[in-house]
Amino acid sequence: MEAAADLDLGAVRAFVAVTEDRYFSEAAARLGISQQAVSKRIAKLESDLGVRLFFRSRNGADLTEDGRTFLHHARALVGIADQALDVLRGRRRSLRVDVLDTRLRSIDLLRAFHETVEDVDIEVITSNGLRSARGALADGSIDAAFARVTGTLEEDLLYVPAYLEPVHLLVGRDHPLAGLREVEVERLSGSTVWMPGNVPDSEWAEFYRFLGAAFDIPIDTSGPDFGWEYFVEQIGSGERIGFVGERLRVPWHPRTVQIPVVGPVPVYPCWLLSHRQNHHPVLARLIRFIVDDFRPFDPRSQWLPDPDRAALAVDLGNPVDHEGGCRTDWGA
Template structure:
C-alpha cells in the first residue's frame, strides 16, 4: 500500500491539537476533510488510530506506535520538497545590520551577478550560527571567535577600519585624522553594544588596549538618535566602521583613525553541505574581494591576528 501524506499530516495534526477543528484550522482545510482523511488512513492501515474522549481526540496504542514514524515520514517529505524549492529561492544572507559593510558586499554580488538575494538581520554569531545550521539562512556575516560547529565553514571577507564620530563642537572635530594615542581617555557612547555579542567583545578589547572607556548607558533608541545626541554634544564621541553608512548630519564630523588603525574582522559562515546553487559563487566573490592588510597598518585583537599576513 501507499500512504497518503495528506492523511498522515491530518493524523499528526489531530494528535498534536487533540481536536479536529483546531487541526483543520492549522492545515487550512475543513473539519470534514480532516475526518475523511483520517478515516481513509485508518481503513488503509486496518487499525484505529484515534479515539474520542471528553478531553479531545487521543491516539490509541496503534496510533501512538504510528505517530513517531509518521512525524519522521513528514519531516523527510518536507526536506525532500525543500531540497528542490531551495534551489529556486533567493540566496538568504544574514547580516548584523543593513547599515554595515557586509550589506554592501551582498549588494555588489547581487549587482555583479544578478543573483536574487534575501537579506535577514540577527544579533550576530549567537543567533546567526544556529540559523545557518538549521537551514533558515544560507550564509551569515559574523565575527568568528574560536572553533565553530564542524558542520560550518567560514572565511574572512572584510576588515573594516575604525572611524570616530563627534559633534562639530567637540575638541577633535577639526582633525583630519586621529591616532589611537589621541583617543586615550576618551569615552565613547555606544548604547547598542549588547552583552555577550562578538562586537561588544571587540570594543571591550579595543578599550583595554588603548585606555578607552566604552559607555553603554541606555536606553538604546537606535542609530539615528545616537548620532543626533553625538552631533549636539561638545564632549560625546562614538565609533563606526569605515563601511558603515552614516546618514548626513550638519553637525556631525566623521574622522578616520590613522595607522595602525583598529579593524573589525567580518567573516562569512555557511554549512559545508548547503546545496544552494548560488552559494559557491557568493563565497568565491567575497574571497576574491578580500585583501589582507599589512600588520604595520592594522590592529586586531590578538586572537584574530592569524586573519592577516604581512
C-alpha cells in the same frame, strides 16, 4: 515478525519508467542510465518486495498481478518525492544571507555580488549576529551570514574572511577633535567612547572591549539604545564621541563629523559563514566573490585583537571546494 524492507526510490522510479515505456532500453534512456542498471534496480526491488513485478513478452515487459497492485503506490511514492524536490528547489531560489544590520558594509558586498549574477534573488535577513547565525546556519533557515568569528565554532560551520572595516571616530562639530583630518588612536587614551549598541556578550562588544583595553579607551555601553538616528543626534548635540565603521551608512546630521582613526588603524574583522551541508547553487559563487574581494591585514599600519590576528595568520590556501563549501581549517 519480519522486518519491513526499505524501498530504494531509484528502483521504484525505474519500475514506474519500465511500466510506462514497456521496454527496459527505453526506460534506461529516459532515466539516463544503462539498461543493465535498470535491470539491477528492478531485480533489487523484486527482491526487497519478495514478488515478481514483470514478465517478458513480445510486446516488452508486462506487469504481473503483484506489479499492477504495486503500481499505484509506486507512482504515489515518486510523485511525493518529486513534489518535495520542487518545494526545496523553489525555496532555494533565494539566497538567504544574515547581514546583522542593513547599514553595514555587508550590504555593499551583497549588492556588488548581485550585479555579477543573473536570475538570483537574495533575501536579506537581520538578527543579532553570531549568536543567532550559528543556529540558523545549522537548521538551514539562512544560507550564509556576515559576522565576526569568536571562540570555537561547530565543525560543520565554514568561514572565510570578508572584510576588515577601518574604525572612524564620530564627534560633534564643537568637539576639540572635530577639525582634525585624522586622529591617532593613542590621542584617544583616557577619552570615553559611547557605544550603547554594544550588546553584552556580542562579538562586536568584545572587539571594542579589546580595542579599549589595548589603547586605554573606556567604552561606555550605557543605554538605552534607540537606534542610529538617536545615537548620531546625541553625538552631534553634546560632548559624547563614538566609534563607527568607515563604510557604515551613518544617518546624516549637520552637527557631526566622522574622522579616520590612525596610527595604527583599528580594523573590525567580518567573516562570511556557511554550513558544510548547505548546497545552495549560488553559495559557492558568493564565497568565491568574497574571497577574491578580500584585502589582507597589514600589520604595519592596522590593528586587530590577538585572536583575530591569529585567525587571519592561518595559511588559507584555496577555501572553496567542489561542493560549495570551504576548507574546515580556514580561520581555524
